[in-house]
Amino acid sequence: MSEVLVKNYDTEKLIKESGYDDHFHEHHHGDKYQSNFIMTYIFSMDHKIIARQFLITGMIWALIGAAMSIIFRLQLGFPDSNMAWLKPLLGKWINMDNGVGTLDPNFYYALVTMHGTIIVFMVLTAGLSGTFSNLLIPLQLGARDMASPFMNMLSYWFFFLSSVIMFYSLFIATGPFSGGWTGYPPLSALPQASDGSGAGATLWIVSLVFFVVSVLLGGVNYITTVLNLRTKGMSLWRMPLTIWAFFITAIIGLLSFPVLASAFFLLTFDRSLGTSFFLNEIVIKGQILDYAGGSPILFQHLFWFLGHPEVYIIILPAMGLTSEVLSVHARKPIFGYRAMVISILAIAFLSFIVWAHHMFMAGVNPFISNIFVIFTLIIAVPSAVKVFNWITTLYGGNIRLNTPMLFAIGFVSLFISGGLTGIFLGNSAIDIQLHDTYFVIAHFHIVMGVAAFFGMFAGIYHWYPKMFGRFMNETLGKIHFWGTMIGAYAIFWPMHYTGLAGVPRRYYKFDIFDAFGQFTELNMFITVSAAIVFGLQVLFVINFFRSIWFGRKVKSINPWGANTLEWTTPIHAGHGNWPGNLPTVHRWAYDYGKDGYEFIPQHVPVSEDESEVH
């Protein structure tokens, strides 16, 4: 077919004539809470504003979390350099000796801990899922807003409260929590064990409990909205993959985050009420403690019962965004839509029965591990299906290689690279050697750190016109992509080698061991790469904020030629999203290239001569 056909339709007319009238604008209740600046932009109940709040808070956290990684990478790459120049920033955490400054090991561990906590929870959970679930669930489903806008607002403000507490903990005298983002007791339970396990750990726990509240309030809302507020014609099997991903993510979060909260409650009892849930037979600094009968391993079970699903809470939304962006810009339907949905469901189900693969070497009964090895490696199957389907989505496409698409392709590349190393780690026998080495760092940073960021970037560049009515600068976007793509591999690929040589993670320096001290140049290379990549993220932030006011303006309501419903709203959608009726849905979201038409949006009625109606 050489001629490109363009479907003729008039969105405004279609919605007006055949849309669904929910009598929304007769009530005027909606406009009450957008009457002044505070209600519009701060205590907003509009999902689009809340999405932007999550995004911008997440970006601030991402900068803080990434800056922390640069400081500890300086320590690892240049352990003998003089860090006195950081004294104005870090104060007493730089130990001065004859004018030579060194990073305090306690603070090094605090940085590592905070980096993990911030990126995993504040950025990739709240910043990613919070942003796009909020933005896209109502818009792509044809809903006026979330099921409970008030709870949705609370969800953000609990996240904000959690953020404030976490941020405050960075500045206390004994330093922020420094027991690793996993917070294993007894280290996290005993102030004697580490400076950060005193007030720092208390604030860390309180902050994360509020964070759990935020996730639950958001999650209940996402699930209810998806189940109840789909517009007419939007059956579950017509939902875009983004919505499937957010929907399943919310379910996973709802089932797993409370377990984390309970682990934190028990930990708090151990810390302050003298109970022994996680503590047993402890002698610390010569002092014999009273705890008896608890199990530190129990905490690990509870933690990873959240912790493993958590990595899918992070990666599923990124997968959803990638699927959508790949399809729109390849101008092709996503390949194997149903297989993609089933894969999401399979991954979500399996994510609950693999948690102990983080604990192969934790001193649990080794024969328990058999079952976790089997389930863990089974996850490779739905993951592989997703990868093959993404690649096949490109096959035969007419691909626009703009910034969102580049990030989506980058996501697939990273997901392959990082996913494959998971096959090593999921096999408990190989994990004996690789557990807690840099190989693990390389694996999860590529597969759920950088890849999730790529999914997020793809989403931001793609939906920026929807969020702000302008485009982000394309050239800066491409610089951002190429630098980050090359830089991320430059940072994390070499870590496989240090990991395979046995170098353990969470080491302040390596020169005490003969076996670990041989990677001086490699560590410098990684640190320099990390600094450059950090610079590029700053560039992204500049591009982001500059484009809000100076970006190229969006001129048509559907600039990408996409099929989903968010592109039927006005460029600057007001409260309630659609000024009149709600659009009704007549087809799935992936009629790209069908019967020679470049694209046929979901709200366009099916004509008689169409082939393959979904």
Add this chain to the structure above:
Amino acid sequence: MKALLLILSIILIAVIFVQIGRLTELSSKVRGEEGHSLRKNNATAMWLLIFMVGFLIFCIGSAWYYKDVMLAYGPNKAASVHGEQIDSLFNWTLFFTGIVFVITQVVLFYFAWKYRMKEGRVAKFFAHDNKLEVIWTLIPTVVMAFLVVQGLIVWNDTMMDVDEDDDYIEIEATGEQWLWHLRYPGADGVIGERDFRLTSGTNQLGQDWEDAANHDDFLPDKIVLPVNQKVRVRILAKDVLHNFYLPHQRVKMDAVPGTPSYFIFTPTITTEEYRQRLKGHPDWEVPSDPSDPTSDPRWKAFNFELACAELCGQGHFSMRKIVEIVSEEEYEQWMSEQTPYYIQNIRNTDADPYKGQLLDYDIKARRGELMDAFNDVRDYEDPEERIIRLKYVQFETGSARLTADSKYELNNVVDLMNEYKSMTLELGGHTDNVGDAGANQELSQARADAVQAYLTGKGVNASRLTSQGYGQNKPVDSNETDEGRANNRRTEFKIITL
């Protein structure tokens, strides 16, 4: 000032980038959106292809460059039996994932280039293909099944606990912020009981001294193990989690307070042999101390190491102990040089529940002492030089009644008499110079007689023994000091004939 310059230059770079971005946007407007974006699209597609090639070269090239440090390649091969299985499993996994990695990355970027936007083309509507999807669900399933089965075989082999009749050595490692305590079972092969409530400054491990198995345990400052010998390490922690990690032997297991864990392994190569393996590799021929070019090459300074692999606080990175894998003979030699901690630090202190009591260990040690003394003097010509002091034969104060514990020493003498059937002895009693010389003479004679009586009572023929009281006439030390006088109060025997 430096910091200020740095910040300024960063701002400058940012401004330059932003301006570049603005200019290209403006120029695209001038040249016309459509044509420009198509040209850009082609260029980006080409860059993706170049990236793919560069990326794969980088991955494979760097892997080749670093192969000598990696698991299962170069000299860094496993130094234990199960470790070799792990390395081989690693290779299998690398083989399969390597193939998938190269194919998927190549296809991904190739498609992105090949199907780049072209004017007038509409994408192929290709929404699903059941056959294709079944195939690429089955292939990973089969590969995964293979890897799971292989992996579980290795895992269960490795983690299987020892059988009672296995031939193995058990040692114990206990992590504490931020060092390792090592404990060997000593001659009895049994590690003694512990209770954390017994921990004190002189009893870091809370060993229960009432358990005799503890009495010969020793606490070395390095791990020494014989090659090709199965070892079970019992792993514990005192305060927080630690992890017992021997990188070369592929051993890793968390140390948990209150819940002992274990790891069983068999080292297959000695430290010395491993050094020879490293020798000749360019990485290992450089000086071990970079600041001193005359220091030993790295391979010569190499040691196996024990590290901690579970975050345990600020000193986590420094929990190093040396691990020496040696030959069986060297191991026996090293073992014989170790002194039990109990004997060295606890015995007869207030912490010793057996303070003042004789233990099997002492009895054995005393017998050894006597036998050594006997062997030292038996070959002398002059009977006056063939005198052996019975150090542990004692009498109640002022009397000739033997103390209860004296019998052990005298039983040793009985054994000697039974072994050397023709030996005859003179038993001699001595006193210090306190009190009346006549009375001392009498007492010493009475004591020598008492010894003779004990020995004949044990079946030694009386004709082979004579007894002689020397009173205070033969001091071996000064009578001016307490210590000297104590030395002078003694019982001896002299070998008359052998």
